[in-house]
Amino acid sequence: MSSELVQDYTVVQGRAKSFYERFERKPELQHQTHFCPGCGHGIVHKMLARAIDELGIQDKTILVGPVGCSVFTYYYFDVGNVQAAHGRAPAVATAMKRSRPESIVIGYQGDGDLSAIGAAEILHAANRGENITVIFVNNAIYSMTGGQAAPTTLIGQKSTTTPEGRRSLTEGYPMHVSELLATLQGPVYIERVGLGDNKQIAQANRAVRRAVENQVKGLGFSLIEVLSTCPTIWKMSAVDAQHWVRDVMEQTFPLGVFCDRTKEARPRRELEAAPSLDRIPGLLGVADQELPEAAATLSEAVQAIDLHVRVAGFGGQGVLLLGEVLAEAGLDAGLEVSWLPSYGPEMRSGTSNCHVRLSSQTIDSPLVTSPGILVAMNEPSLRKFDKSVRPGGWVIYNGEEFPPDCVREDVRVLALPFTQVAHDLGDARACNMVMLGALLEIAKGLPQASIDAALGRLIKNTKWLALDERALTRGRELFRGSFPEV
Amino acid sequence: MTETPQKDRGLLRIDVDECKGCGLCIEACPPKAIDMSEHLNHYGYRTAVYAGAGCTGCGICFMACPEPGAITVLRAVMATAGVVPAMNTGIEGAAHA
Ligand SMILES: Cc1ncc(C[n+]2csc(CCOP(=O)(O)OP(=O)(O)O)c2C)c(N)n1
Ligand code: SF4
Ligand code: SF4
Numbered sequence: 001m002s003s004e005l006v007q008d009y010t011v012v013q014g015r016a017k018s019f020y021e022r023f024e025r026k027p028e029l030q031h032q033t034h035f036c037p038g039c040g041h042g043i044v045h046k047m048l049a050r051a052i053d054e055l056g057i058q059d060k061t062i063l064v065g066p067v068g069c070s071v072f073t074y075y076y077f078d079v080g081n082v083q084a085a086h087g088r089a090p091a092v093a094t095a096m097k098r099s100r101p102e103s104i105v106i107g108y109q110g111d112g113d114l115s116a117i118g119a120a121e122i123l124h125a126a127n128r129g130e131n132i133t134v135i136f137v138n139n140a141i142y143s144m145t146g147g148q149a150a151p152t153t154l155i156g157q158k159s160t161t162t163p164e165g166r167r168s169l170t171e172g173y174p175m176h177v178s179e180l181l182a183t184l185q186g187p188v189y190i191e192r193v194g195l196g197d198n199k200q201i202a203q204a205n206r207a208v209r210r211a212v213e214n215q216v217k218g219l220g221f222s223l224i225e226v227l228s229t230c231p232t233i234w235k236m237s238a239v240d241a242q243h244w245v246r247d248v249m250e251q252t253f254p255l256g257v258f259c260d261r262t263k264e265a266r267p268r269r270e271l272e273a274a275p276s277l278d279r280i281p282g283l284l285g286v287a288d289q290e291l292p293e294a295a296a297t298l299s300e301a302v303q304a305i306d307l308h309v310r311v312a313g314f315g316g317q318g319v320l321l322l323g324e325v326l327a328e329a330g331l332d333a334g335l336e337v338s339w340l341p342s343y344g345p346e347m348r349s350g351t352s353n354c355h356v357r358l359s360s361q362t363i364d365s366p367l368v369t370s371p372g373i374l375v376a377m378n379e380p381s382l383r384k385f386d387k388s389v390r391p392g393g394w395v396i397y398n399g400e401e402f403p404p405d406c407v408r409e410d411v412r413v414l415a416l417p418f419t420q421v422a423h424d425l426g427d428a429r430a431c432n433m434v435m436l437g438a439l440l441e442i443a444k445g446l447p448q449a450s451i452d453a454a455l456g457r458l459i460k461n462t463k464w465l466a467l468d469e470r471a472l473t474r475g476r477e478l479f480r481g482s483f484p485e486v
Numbered sequence: 487m488t489e490t491p492q493k494d495r496g497l498l499r500i501d502v503d504e505c506k507g508c509g510l511c512i513e514a515c516p517p518k519a520i521d522m523s524e525h526l527n528h529y530g531y532r533t534a535v536y537a538g539a540g541c542t543g544c545g546i547c548f549m550a551c552p553e554p555g556a557i558t559v560l561r562a563v564m565a566t567a568g569v570v571p572a573m574n575t576g577i578e579g580a581a582h583a
């Protein structure tokens with residue numbers, strides 16, 4: 001080539017458009033990433049940004065970032081961004097893709113994120129053949145947290161949790177994620193690539209682009225596993241780390257295509273988009289009902305309400321429904337409410353309980369650890385929670401005899417055979433509503449109209465509705481009979 | 487018109503404020519046209535510097551570098567044809583940019 005012919009220079013490789021011009025994560029050096037020098041994440045980021053550029057999909061890409069060193073994807077990629085909880089990127093990406101089928105949804109995950117805490121998510125997303133792209137950056141270690149072993153850590157590799165090197169006897173074997181997922185019928189494309197040398201990097205580039213392109217074509221689930229470097233935790237120079245990928249890591253994790261159904265794959269029929277919000281009441285069969293509207297101004301009595309209620313009893317006693325009616329009534333009255341059922345292992349039998357908060361202020365926590373009102377529908381429940389009632393609080397107890405050893409000077413008690421009362425009204429199962437009636441006398445401010453509205457929404461059967469209304473009234477009367485002064 | 491001085495097919499620009507001195511580009515560059523600087527940048531890193539000659543514009547160092555824009559690779563445009571000479575870079579898409 002004759003040098004005289006050179007007239008000018010034009011850029012052939014430069015900053016991808018899909019990166020933000022400035023990274024606002026820190027006040028200075030806003031064009032630099034937060035990664036350590038030589039980190040493979042930076043290289044993989046560039047591959048992805050370039051694929052997005054080349055495919056012209058920047059405006060419709062949603063990137064789902066992980067927890068790990070690459071947590072800050074949203075600071076770098078000028079696309080739609082979501083940062084998922086640890087390991088949950090495939091689940092989040094599934095939701096994104098299904099509700100926005102026209103978007104290109106890409107999950108980015110480390111090996112701790114994907115193969116440890118998120119093992120179930122990736123397995124099922126792949127098995128369902130979600131039409132998403134996953135970039136899986138395998139650096140054989142948990143880097144962000146300082147170098148604990150991952151499922152992908154090599155045999156003999158030292159980490160803070162395998163100081164003598166990983167042993168199969170105690171830590172099992174390096175997990176071959178690509179091979180594992182390739183046994184499923186769902187995925188369309190799975191390839192393992194590396195950052196071990198120029199040739200590998202070039203192939204990794206092609207693979208990343210292909211995995212994104214598969215989604216653009218609507219073909220289905222694609223995953224690219226990238227054997228990546230972590231010079232910092234591996235305690236190597238960037239160049240040595242690169243060589244280690246090629247000379248050592250690759251021995252355990254061979255590169256190659258493990259699944260390619262792109263030829264047979266037909267563009268997937270788009271799933272019906274998720275129903276819009278205004279259709280939900282209809283789908284739930286509550287379209288004709290008036291849903292509560294937040295009261296613009298609360299009456300003084302309602303404003304004063306600040307309830308911390310714990311309801312406990314045996315499964316089947318209507319513990320949860322009692323709490324639900326109370327919360328629903330609060331909602332109707334324009335209050336902030338929370339209702340938290342807690343059945344733990346006793347779901348089928350034994351005790352169940354729920355936490356209910358009603359307040360005109362924002363509710364900080366739905367947990368009611370020291371209730372102002374305890375509704376104990378049987379003795380074991382009373383014994384479980386009586387100590388937790390706050391001084392000045394109330395216990396509404398289903399039983400004529402209040403156990404003497406549960407008596408507290410600083411707590412008031414209404415102990416009555418509520419089950420018997422309900423039985424006399426027509427059905428012992430209405431016991432919960434009799435007790436709720438008593439509770440409503442303590443929580444005076446709640447308007448009867450809100451309680452009626454709540455019952456109407458939650459009790460569908462008219463016979464039961466009538467019985468429950470009688471039960472509530474009876475509960476109120478019983479309370480007033482015992483505590484006329486309150 | 488004076489005669490154009492000898493020019494390479496490629497040209498390299500390195501942003502010394504973005505470079506972290508990891509050395510991956512030096513390792514990657516086939517004609518070995520990148521050196522490590524003697525002095526430190528604003529951030530305290532020695533940085534990659536173009537040796538001043540020898541760049542073929544292959545673009546391989548760009549993809550080896552972890553930083554989004556520390557390296558920009560340029561390629562000569564020929565006066566006669568007005569086009570960038572084609573080259574096998576081993577990197578798909580290298581001719582787009
Ligand atoms: C629910 C939860 N559990 C644990 C952690 C702690 N944690 C943060 S990052 C990480 C591991 C990340 O490893 P990897 O996915 O390999 O990413 P890398 O940092 O190596 O890129 C862990 C365990 C967390 N943030 N959240
Ligand atoms: S610790 Fe490792 S993975 Fe994390 S940024 Fe540094 S080099 Fe990258
Ligand atoms: S690869 Fe990038 S960051 Fe590393 S020395 Fe070269 S220009 Fe600097």
